Amino acid sequence: MTRGTTENPWVRRSLIGVALLFVAIMLILPMVLVLSQALAHGVGDYWRALSDKDAISALKLTLLAAAIAVPANIIFGVSAAWCIAKFEFKGKQLLLTFIDLPFAVSPVISGLVYVLLFGLNGWCGEWLREHDMKIIYAVPGIVLATIFVTFPFVARELIPVMQEQGTDEEEAAATLGANGWQTFWRVTLPNIKWALLYGVILCNARAMGEFGAVSVVSGHIRGMTNTLPLHVEILYNEYQGLAAFAVASLLMGLAVVTLILKTIIEARTARAEEHT
Amino acid sequence: MSKPLNVDPADLSRDYFRAKAWRGHFRRPSVLPGFGLTFGFTLFYLTLIVLLPLAALFLKSIQFGAEAFWMAATAPRVLAAFRVSFGCALLAASLNVVFGLLLAWVLVRYRFPGRRVCDALVDLPFALPTAVAGISLAALYAPKGWLGQYFADWGIKVAFTPLGIMVALLFVGIPFVVRTVQPVLENFDLSYEEAATTLGANRWQIFSRVLLPALLPATLTGFALAFARGLGEYGSVIFIAGNMPMVSEIVPLLIVTKLEQYDYTGATAIAVVMLMLSFAMLLAINLLQAWARRAEQRR
Numbered sequence: 001m002t003r004g005t006t007e008n009p010w011v012r013r014s015l016i017g018v019a020l021l022f023v024a025i026m027l028i029l030p031m032v033l034v035l036s037q038a039l040a041h042g043v044g045d046y047w048r049a050l051s052d053k054d055a056i057s058a059l060k061l062t063l064l065a066a067a068i069a070v071p072a073n074i075i076f077g078v079s080a081a082w083c084i085a086k087f088e089f090k091g092k093q094l095l096l097t098f099i100d101l102p103f104a105v106s107p108v109i110s111g112l113v114y115v116l117l118f119g120l121n122g123w124c125g126e127w128l129r130e131h132d133m134k135i136i137y138a139v140p141g142i143v144l145a146t147i148f149v150t151f152p153f154v155a156r157e158l159i160p161v162m163q164e165q166g167t168d169e170e171e172a173a174a175t176l177g178a179n180g181w182q183t184f185w186r187v188t189l190p191n192i193k194w195a196l197l198y199g200v201i202l203c204n205a206r207a208m209g210e211f212g213a214v215s216v217v218s219g220h221i222r223g224m225t226n227t228l229p230l231h232v233e234i235l236y237n238e239y240q241g242l243a244a245f246a247v248a249s250l251l252m253g254l255a256v257v258t259l260i261l262k263t264i265i266e267a268r269t270a271r272a273e274e275h276t
Numbered sequence: 277m278s279k280p281l282n283v284d285p286a287d288l289s290r291d292y293f294r295a296k297a298w299r300g301h302f303r304r305p306s307v308l309p310g311f312g313l314t315f316g317f318t319l320f321y322l323t324l325i326v327l328l329p330l331a332a333l334f335l336k337s338i339q340f341g342a343e344a345f346w347m348a349a350t351a352p353r354v355l356a357a358f359r360v361s362f363g364c365a366l367l368a369a370s371l372n373v374v375f376g377l378l379l380a381w382v383l384v385r386y387r388f389p390g391r392r393v394c395d396a397l398v399d400l401p402f403a404l405p406t407a408v409a410g411i412s413l414a415a416l417y418a419p420k421g422w423l424g425q426y427f428a429d430w431g432i433k434v435a436f437t438p439l440g441i442m443v444a445l446l447f448v449g450i451p452f453v454v455r456t457v458q459p460v461l462e463n464f465d466l467s468y469e470e471a472a473t474t475l476g477a478n479r480w481q482i483f484s485r486v487l488l489p490a491l492l493p494a495t496l497t498g499f500a501l502a503f504a505r506g507l508g509e510y511g512s513v514i515f516i517a518g519n520m521p522m523v524s525e526i527v528p529l530l531i532v533t534k535l536e537q538y539d540y541t542g543a544t545a546i547a548v549v550m551l552m553l554s555f556a557m558l559l560a561i562n563l564l565q566a567w568a569r570r571a572e573q574r575r
Contacts, residue, residue: 007479012386019382020394022375025423026447027397030404030412033422037415076321083314089303095318097562101326104558106508108528109547112535113329116336121540123332148325170308180309202402209405211511216532229407229511236411236515248408255403262403263396 034252037245049246057223058231059250061139065214065227066207069146073203077154078196082184085162086170096159102151110148111216114141137219142227145213150203157199158192165191194272198265205258209251330551337548340541348545353521354530357546361527364438365506368445372502373495375446376453383454384461398454401447406511413444414515436518441526444512449502456498457491460572464490493568500564504557508550 006012039046049055080099084092102110116122118135128135135141169191173183189196211229218225220234228251235244303311337345348354383395401409417424417434427434434440464487472482510528518524525533527550534542 006385011479015378015382016386016388019379020390022379023394023397026450027400029422030409030416030447031400033416034408034412076318079314079321080318083311083318086308087303087306087311087315089311089315095322097558098322098326100558101330104504104554105330106510106528106531106550106554108508108510108531109333109551112531112543112547113333115535116540116544117329117332121538144325148329151325167306167308171306174307174309183308184310205403209403209408211405211407212528215510216535229405232405232407232411233515241415244411248411251405251408255400255405255408258403259396259399262399263392 031252031256034245034248037241038249040242040245045242046246046249049243050250052243054222054226055228055231055243055247058226058228058247061142061226062208062228064139065143065146066204068143069150069207070200070204072147073150073154074196074200076151077156077158077199080155081158081162081192082188084159085165086167099152099155102148107149107210107212108216110213111145114144114148114217136217137221137225139225141217142214142225145217146207146210149210149213150207153203153206154196154199157195157202161192161195162188194265194269198262198269201258201261201265205254208254333544333547333551336540337544340544344541345545345548348542349549351542353525354527354542354546356522357525357527357530358549360438360441360523360525361507364441364445364526365503365509368442368449368506369499369503371442371446372449372453373499376450376498376502377457377491377495379450380454380457380461384458399451401449402451406448406509407515409447409512410444410515413447413512414440417443417516435516436520436524438517438524440516440518441513441524444516445502445506445509448509448512449506452501452505453495453498456494456501456568460491460494460568463572490571493564493571497561497564497568500557500561504554504561507557508554 007015038049080095083089084095115136118124118128118141120129120136122136135144169187170183173187178186209229210227211233214227215230215233218227218230220226220230222234226234228247232244232248232251235241235247340348379394379398383391383398414435415421417427417440419425419428419433419435421435424434432439434443468486468490469482472486477485508528510526510532513526514529517526517529519529527546531543531546531550534540534546
């Protein structure tokens, strides 16, 4: 670095020191606490807490909700990115703002809107009861709320990348006689695969970790409508600290894996950009 | 007569259509297929999942009538919750600006062991489920917790007070300021600082008169994002907040409480006010981002 564009060593060292201290206290310490509380009575108790039957059914429901919400939002994300990035039309900006809406809404409200629609006193409540269907306080409600809160992730990652790539390659493919699917699978997808994966990872992390929205629609029925984050809350409120932190450590593992994958993809993308 | 066209048909069509031929039409013609399918599906899915449910919320609040709505939205407990939510989110977002700027600066400008790990960890609040953050922070800052005990020595209660809410919102908001400021700082041309040095400015003057103005749009965007998130945050707050009505009860929790008491009018009225605030924030953030982009382009 050139002289005059950096600070004297003492200022530099103390700034680094404060930053490291902040990261240690605000970010690392909470993770250390989760692990130490989860393993406070040894690995045996930790394992017992995780293999509890309610914990396992919560894990299954969390995986199920993510397994539906993530693919649904992938299809939406790719479709939205295709029409927004590859075509010019009126009202595009408005459409983009609408896609961002779920990020601006409090998770609690995301749950509430579905209660107002499908709950017993909701718009469709009567009809659903007559047809013996249940959405709120049941699995469909949890899936819907999860889809809502993870709605923008894939689309938001894809749109800027696809806009930057323009339409030249796809137009060339179309001119050479490729149909829409061929163009997408052979030309577009290879160009966007890392951005797509990035969006999917973020979407999945949020889908598995969502608390507020799911909490409102779940009804907290153990073994039935309890996801992992909700199970953490129940255990914690019942003063089963060890079990709560054991289940929490699972979710923390998910977060750590997410961060690692994210860092790897970012490094790849940065390298790819250097090549071009 | 029939001279072969020596032009790429794709270019030809592009040039033709670029001439604003689509003025008065909904979209610019293109050789690419799939607009109808993808646009239709996008609109359908967006309406079904997002727009209809949000519209249902507004319709429901109209059903109750203006008077019931006003009564529910301005009850003392509701106003107190808004005060708590606003105050804590505002203070936490301000602290996020201080620490976010510092972190972004250190991560971009200095090289030190552990820098890449720190950089990756900044996103932890995005990736960590809020319930996990919530119980972990509550345990850390409880009067007998690892950190809470030191505060207790000074007679300060963190967990189960509004201070605890701030700690949780500080945690949740970290990535917003760092991630908006970081790219601007990375692209900042060092020659501005060199020029200022040549003209006799010291480091502090350069920071406050050259760097800070350049970082202002991005910083404000980060602040607004952190503030908006803080207003609506639920999972990480409720464990550490204590949730005392009038004192440490946040708005999202009050919505849940009303809902659990089957007070749909109350829950809906608060939610509508909250949603309007969120939309206003979204608008403000969009304007800030546009400003930040323009500022970036000017350089």
